């Protein structure tokens with residue numbers, strides 16, 4: 001039967017709204033398709049006009065569910081249980097509601113009378129849900145007064161060069177400087193706009209005498225060149241980015257600067273190994289550069305500006321302040337963006353999309369994905385990272401429940417022929433089971449892909465027949481016991497009492513202790529859920 005065209009449907013009093021459907025280019029396409037099929041969701045929605053509010057509500061919910069699936073990232077999808085329709089994370093929720101809002105808004109443009117009423121209803125409801133996302137997830141920081149002369153000069157310099165902003169700078173306990181809205185800002189408003197000419201990108205190298213030296217070197221990356229450039233530019237009183245460099249901290253407190261006490265505190269955690277490896281890698285890189293650049297070109301790379309400590313400072317600058325930006329030539333580059341670099345991160349950020357220089361305005365815009373009230377701190381998303389990444393490269397742990405705080409598991413994928421049904425996940429992980437909505441057996445909050453995977457390994461006993469009920473219980477018990485056997489030793493390695501008193505410790509030991517506490521909390525939740533699952537089985 002031929003499908004009715006949209007115009008025909010409109011004549012018959014039907015309203016059609018279409019979400020962008022799942023893209024086959026998306027590497028997660030198959031998994032998302034399976035999930036949307038399980039939930040019986042489609043990406044095209046039709047409703048009679050007029051319809052009672054309950055029916056409109058139902059359709060809006062279905063639209064939001066489908067949008068959530070479209071916007072799931074890999075970690076969210078791993079933990080998205082079949083019986084859970086979301087919300088999956090603040091990030092996913094903001095993206096999904098943003099998509100729904102955009103579709104409703106674009107349909108409103110040409111709508112009249114009853115259709116307009118329906119669309120207005122959908123718009124108001126979506127905006128209310130949006131406001132609730134923020135309200136439920138904000139972990140406010142405490143703002144203190146501070147002497148902001150360097151920041152004032154930076155803002156003044158920015159404004160004279162075309163920066164537009166609806167933000168001011170304030171100081172926040174435990175987070176340093178941050179940006180606060182100077183008026184009520186709505187979704188879509190541009191909180192900050194930085195002209196392309198103020199963005200520190202590879203382009204600055206073309207004006208630098210370093211470029212000739214870099215051309216002689218094989219294999220030096222653009223990021224390393226920028227790092228070396230910024231080490232010298234920081235001390236250049238003639239620099240056109242002088243106000244930017246003057247407003248940077250003298251020291252960065254990231255995991256890469258952890259002292260011996262903080263590292264000792266982390267022993268037994270994965271972060272301990274990660275930090276040692278990251279630091280060793282940077283030291284090796286420094287030693288190689290030192291040999292070829294600093295000794296062969298001492299006039300350009302003056303030894304007093306290129307110590308190991310200054311190299312580490314520049315690495316921390318780029319890791320904690322670098323932003324991935326698509327420049328006018330369409331290429332994605334890590335850049336330093338003056339003023340935008342003062343925005344702090346939140347799990348529930350206001351700004352998610354900011355990565356492309358607008359070719360019409362030749363500027364980088366920071367539009368809001370959720371409203372920000374006057375006086376509220378305006379947060380950016382640094383990305384969906386686990387705590388270990390934030391500690392290593394940014395030197396903090398985000399407040400609140402971080403849905404990306406996962407512990408990766410080193411479980412080998414079985415060969416397809418060794419199992420009844422190979423899971424389509426090749427890597428596995430856990431996170432705090434308090435984040436799971438499926439607390440009931442058999443999963444008890446443990447991730448289904450992991451249970452499925454272990455089941456498929458254990459189930460295989462050369463017998464292709466479906467297991468009997470008693471064998472099924474045996475398999476289930478073996479699955480949970482395997483999980484306990486992985487996490488019990490992890491917990492034991494973290495369970496000795498720490499040697500340091502948090503109250504009188506340095507920033508790095510405090511952060512290491514916080515990280516360790518978080519790891520303990522995640523592992524003990526996994527063990528508690530496993531114990532409940534075992535009790536249920538007996």
Ligand SMILES: C[S@@+](CC[C@H](N)C(=O)[O-])C[C@H]1O[C@@H](n2cnc3c(N)ncnc32)[C@H](O)[C@@H]1O
Nearest residue numbers: 174175176177320321341342343344345394396
């Ligand atoms: C891009 S800068 C942001 C501006 C920074 N607060 C400053 O004063 O320069 C990133 C750094 O800000 C701090 N930061 C950002 N978000 C934070 C948060 N939610 N909690 C604590 N510190 C945060 C961390 O020190 C991080 O390395």
